[in-house]
Amino acid sequence: MQRIARLKESPSQTAGPYVHIGMLPNFAGIDGVFDEDLGARMIVGEAKGERITIRGRVFDGVGAALKDVLLEVWQADAQGLFPSQEGADPAFTGWGRQAADMDTGEFAFETVKPGPVPFRDGRLMAPHVSLWIVARGINLGLQTRIYFADEDEANASDPILSRIEHRDRIPTLLAEPKGDGTYRFDIRLQGENETIFFDF
Amino acid sequence: MNAFKQKQAVLQTPGGHDRPGGGLYARDRSWHPAALTPAYKTSVTRSPTRAPISFPTTLGEETGPVFTRDRLGPLDADLVHNFARSPDGAIGPRIVVQGRVLDEDGRGVPHTLVEVWQANAGGRYRHKKEGYLAPLDPDFGGCGRCLTDEAGRYEFRTIQPGPYPWPNGPNDWRPAHIHFSVFGQSWGQRLITQMYFDGDPMIWRCPIVGTIPSPEGIESLVARLDMEATIPMDARVYRFDIVLRGRRQTLFENRMEGL
Numbered sequence: 001m002q003r004i005a006r007l008k009e010s011p012s013q014t015a016g017p018y019v020h021i022g023m024l025p026n027f028a029g030i031d032g033v034f035d036e037d038l039g040a041r042m043i044v045g046e047a048k049g050e051r052i053t054i055r056g057r058v059f060d061g062v063g064a065a066l067k068d069v070l071l072e073v074w075q076a077d078a079q080g081l082f083p084s085q086e087g088a089d090p091a092f093t094g095w096g097r098q099a100a101d102m103d104t105g106e107f108a109f110e111t112v113k114p115g116p117v118p119f120r121d122g123r124l125m126a127p128h129v130s131l132w133i134v135a136r137g138i139n140l141g142l143q144t145r146i147y148f149a150d151e152d153e154a155n156a157s158d159p160i161l162s163r164i165e166h167r168d169r170i171p172t173l174l175a176e177p178k179g180d181g182t183y184r185f186d187i188r189l190q191g192e193n194e195t196i197f198f199d200f
Numbered sequence: 201m202n203a204f205k206q207k208q209a210v211l212q213t214p215g216g217h218d219r220p221g222g223g224l225y226a227r228d229r230s231w232h233p234a235a236l237t238p239a240y241k242t243s244v245t246r247s248p249t250r251a252p253i254s255f256p257t258t259l260g261e262e263t264g265p266v267f268t269r270d271r272l273g274p275l276d277a278d279l280v281h282n283f284a285r286s287p288d289g290a291i292g293p294r295i296v297v298q299g300r301v302l303d304e305d306g307r308g309v310p311h312t313l314v315e316v317w318q319a320n321a322g323g324r325y326r327h328k329k330e331g332y333l334a335p336l337d338p339d340f341g342g343c344g345r346c347l348t349d350e351a352g353r354y355e356f357r358t359i360q361p362g363p364y365p366w367p368n369g370p371n372d373w374r375p376a377h378i379h380f381s382v383f384g385q386s387w388g389q390r391l392i393t394q395m396y397f398d399g400d401p402m403i404w405r406c407p408i409v410g411t412i413p414s415p416e417g418i419e420s421l422v423a424r425l426d427m428e429a430t431i432p433m434d435a436r437v438y439r440f441d442i443v444l445r446g447r448r449q450t451l452f453e454n455r456m457e458g459l
């Protein structure tokens with residue numbers, strides 16, 4: 001029989017404890033190589049929409065916050081447009097990269113609240129931020145989404161949230177408003193309230 | 201002043217989100233390390249226990265950040281010199297690592313950001329949390345980055361990193377390796393992996409390498425020495441190709457791309 005010639009994806013390997021050297025060298029104390037760490041700022045001008053800060057920590061199976069974790073986000077702008085789409089906000093990059101604080105494990109993304117983006121069939125998905133998590137001990141980067149707890153109506157009709165069978169797990173995907181435009185989004189890698197991770 | 205910040209946001213739409221049949225090939229998770237790999241101890245408390253929930257890719261997974269060449273410095277891809285104060289550069293066996301970023305259909309992934317980090321020739325990282333007794337090299341930082349060209353080719357100049365011991369089992373050593381972070385053209389292709397060196401006996405003893413289920417998978421992360429490409433009296437060349445997820449295409453798209 002003929003073979004379908006297709007390559008295999010390179011296997012993932014953990015980012016390890018020294019991921020900051022390559023991905024946030026200034027944060028790691030390696031000054032003077034790159035002028036600024038990539039992804040440090042998502043807002044690069046008078047960005048439209050609601051300014052928000054998403055804060056959180058990543059907890060392991062024994063409840064300890066990861067202090068060596070690195071996170072990236074990718075999202076639409078306030079109008080629901082990704083950066084180069086016609087009319088997208090030029091003052092917003094859509095992409096951010098942050099390390100957790102090495103003492104507390106706390107991370108923070110200063111961004112704008114995203115607008116809704118269409119699902120494949122044209123239905124609107126609720127406002128959300130895609131989140132990717134890498135660290136020592138994580139063999140393949142974890143993909144999840146940050147939805148917003150104050151978007152009840154949009155969340156109720158979101159095509160991705162709707163397909164989640166275990167409804168009681170959905171709150172693990174909801175960032176809680178804390179006032180002043182701050183949202184709290186903690187991630188639990190294991191145990192009760194284990195965060196939902198995605199495969200797409 | 202910071203043109204890159206504006207420009208990095210230019211969107212790429214590989215294949216387009218709205219074409220029927222678009223979207224990324226499903227990831228073969230059995231080819232990747234499992235989340236829980238007890239021989240690599242840290243994975244025990246950091247591995248999700250529930251199966252990830254699948255959904256078809258949407259615009260957010262089929263697009264991603266784009267980085268432009270104007271932001272890169274001339275020494276960004278030269279780890280021998282990009283941190284060094286001495287004109288001689290970093291200490292260690294000088295090597296060039298070159299290869300291509302491809303997708304699963306073998307097509308080069310153009311203009312994508314590749315970031316690397318590594319220990320110095322003695323196996324020591326320049327990092328606050330690193331306590332190995334091997335000395336720092338004052339002329340070696342350990343980070344580099346570059347963009348692939350239109351054919352997906354990339355190249356770094358560096359020194360061969362040393363193996364190092366790490367707290368896992370009582371006597372575990374990492375083989376010499378370089379960490380790679382690759383973006384591809386969409387969020388769903390995002391990948392971090394490590395490159396190993398042909399002939400290193402430590403590869404087959406390493407619990408982190410051992411998280412990869414198959415010998416074929418492990419071999420695919422081992423760079424080959426390319427003596428023909430080697431620069432005489434300067435640096436040996438190691439070749440390392442990286443494969444990212446491909447995407448479904450329609451016949452129409454194939455024609456558009458001249459295949």
Ligand SMILES: [Fe+3]
Binds near residue numbers: 018319374377379
């Ligand atoms: Fe390492």
